[in-house]
Amino acid sequence: MNSEAPVVDIRALAALARVDVSDAEVAKLETEIPSILKFVETIQKADISGVTNDTSLRNVMRADEDPHESGIYTEVLLKAAPTREGNRIAVKQVITRKNN
Amino acid sequence: MDLSKLTIAAARQDLDAKKYSALDLTNAYLDAIAQKDGEIHAYLEVWKDSAREEAKRADAMIAKGDIYPLTGIPLAMKDNILIEGRTASSASKILENYHASYDSTVTEKMKAQGAVFLGRTNMDEFAMGSSTENSAYGTTKNPRDTKRVPGGSSGGSAAAVASDMALAALGSDTGGSIRQPASLTGLVGLKPTYGAVSRFGLMAMGSSLDQIGPLTKTVADSKILFDVLKGNDPRDGTSLPDVASIAAPQKKVIGVPRSFLKEGTDPDVLARFEETLKKLEKKGYEIRDVDMPNIPYSLAVYYIVMPAEASTNLSRFDGIRYGLSAAADDIKSVYGKTRAAGFGPEVRRRIILGSFVLSAGYADAYYRRARAVRELIRGDFLRAFQSVDAVVTPTCPAPAFTFGSKSDPVAMYIEDIFSVPANLAGVPAISLPMGTVVRDGSTLPTGFQILAPHTREDILFKIGQELESA
Incomplete structure (x- = not known):
């Protein structure tokens, strides 16, 4: 991408991001996103040859241990859910027959 | 009262x-x-x-x-x-x-x-x-x-x-x-x-x-x-351990990354900044130029790293566990419709930008490169703090603007030019009033930013209080 502008397919990105976009918004983003990318392109000039992969930032995850007693937060969390069935969150069908 | x-x-x-x-x-x-x-x-x-x-x-x-x-x-x-x-x-x-x-x-x-x-x-x-x-x-x-x-x-x-x-x-x-x-x-x-x-x-x-x-x-x-x-919290994995802060002796030296400040900064804001430096000199501080060659990249790095993280974090808002949920026949449409109806234009813009910088084929050139440059920016601060107690800049390049005057996203992003380096490096920073400028008959405040080494909020408070009493 150093010399040529990146290909920005807004519809494909919106699909990846799981957000529906209107034709008008696609047209707007087709000018805005490349202009933001042009602005951030300056980092290509930085000399990163001395930087190792071992950066000072690392991902931190909670240890998967010592679970709380089952069910004690069920009601308070389900109260926030848009649709529930019993003690479960109800969702729409995930796999459909006519796949597109 | x-x-x-x-x-x-x-x-x-x-x-x-x-x-x-x-x-x-x-x-x-x-x-x-x-x-x-x-x-x-x-x-x-x-x-x-x-x-x-x-x-x-x-x-x-x-x-x-x-x-x-x-x-x-x-x-x-x-x-x-x-x-x-x-x-x-x-x-x-x-x-x-x-x-x-x-x-x-x-x-x-x-x-x-x-x-x-x-x-x-x-x-x-x-x-x-x-x-x-x-x-x-x-x-x-x-x-x-x-x-x-x-x-x-x-x-x-x-x-x-x-x-x-x-x-x-x-x-x-x-x-x-x-x-x-x-x-x-x-x-x-x-x-x-x-x-x-x-x-x-x-x-x-x-x-x-x-x-x-x-x-x-x-x-x-x-x-x-x-x-x-403040204080350690086991429920936040990024929380720092509680350690007694050691008040290292101050050098009474303050660094100014001058080459970074000139471009695009309002001349009146720069004048207030110089006046504030004079006040610090009167309080016994030596003001010294510091070379921080990578901080001019901060804003570009920020507008890659932040949308990448934001698009990831905001994936939880999908109409399933909480919040708005749009009616649709299958789950993929629930996601797409909910997020279209629930998120405003800037949020959608950043989610899509984040999806781009993380996408296969571009993640190396954007996200991973930005992470590497971020490491250089952090290095600039660590090096500067070997010779100065704190680094100072204006908080913003200009005073408050009028409604609707920054409709272009990039024009709005430039507002963050002096503030994002602290977030990228993880260092503490404070903004305090540094006098006013007059625009269209209104007297508007400006801000003086002090940045200190990690966990040294005490330096920010000390210099800040000295300036308040100056």
Whole structure:
């Protein structure tokens, strides 16, 4: 991408991001996103040859241990859910027959 | 009581001396809100009844001598910090009817001290913006000039404190969202060291950048709130361990990255900055140029790293577990329709930008490269702090701007140029008033930013207090 502008397919990105976009918004983003990318392109000039992969930032995850007693937060969390069935969150069908 | 002169420290003395009750104080702020907030619109919701109940409980604590720094102190909360049972919307339609399932750690700490929560404040949706114009619930006006924005994203918190509708407020700062509104409204705004204050119960935007911090009228009040909020929290994996801070001897040297400041900075803001440096010289500080060759890349790095993290964090808002849920036949359509209906334009823009910089084929050139440059920026700070106590810059390149004047996204992003380096490097930074400039007949505040090494908020408070008394 150093010399040529990146290909920005807004519809494909919106699909990846799981957000529906209107034709008008696609047209707007087709000018805005490349202009933001042009602005951030300056980092290509930085000399990163001395930087190792071992950066000072690392991902931190909670240890998967010592679970709380089952069910004690069920009601308070389900109260926030848009649709529930019993003690479960109800969702729409995930796999459909006519796949597109 | 004169709210315009009141600080947390002064109110503490008055409450303890029984000059007035916590209920009187809370009522005075509720009256001020009733009088002024119709015009300013700092608050999305005012919790009158519960605030009075909390004030009465605080009065009972004071009567018993069970007194903490925040007992009976009326504060405002940014709309992205959870208080159990209350609406927390991040000024987004997607969370319009969301009630927090639990208290954030900072909420717990404030409740334990008997603080009074006046209400939740307006903000840019999911903290994305520098003007509070991206709220789904209308704009907030700058109390110093109502034709202008209060800054953002913690614009409601800043406007509430600047117009004496709260004694202090909490905000969150991912790239300047506490310091920039503090600068534009004439307040003190602190972004603590990354990991100093727990983010448990703060709605995440950029997880490697976000910090909660206070907006206050004085440096002393900033320290009072920081001392309450800080501390290790096992519920936040990025929380720093509690260590006794060692006050290393000060060199009395302050660094200025001059080559970074010139371009695009308002000449009057630069003049106020130079005057402030003179004041520091009078206080016995040597002012020295520091070479930080990589910090000019900060804004570009930030606008890659932040959307990448934000697009990841905001994937949780999908219409399934909480918040808005659009009706559709299959789950993929529920996601797409919910997020289209619930997120505003700037949030959608950043999610799509984040998806791009993380996508296969571009992640190396954008996201991974930005991470490497970020490491260089951090290195610039570590090197600078070997020879200086603190680095200083203006907080923002210009004073508050008028509504609608930065409709181009990149023009708005440039507002963050001096504030994002602190978030990228994880160092603490404070903004405090550095005098005013006149624009179209309005006298507008400007901000002076001090940055210190990791965990050295004490240096920010010390230099800040010296400047306040200069």
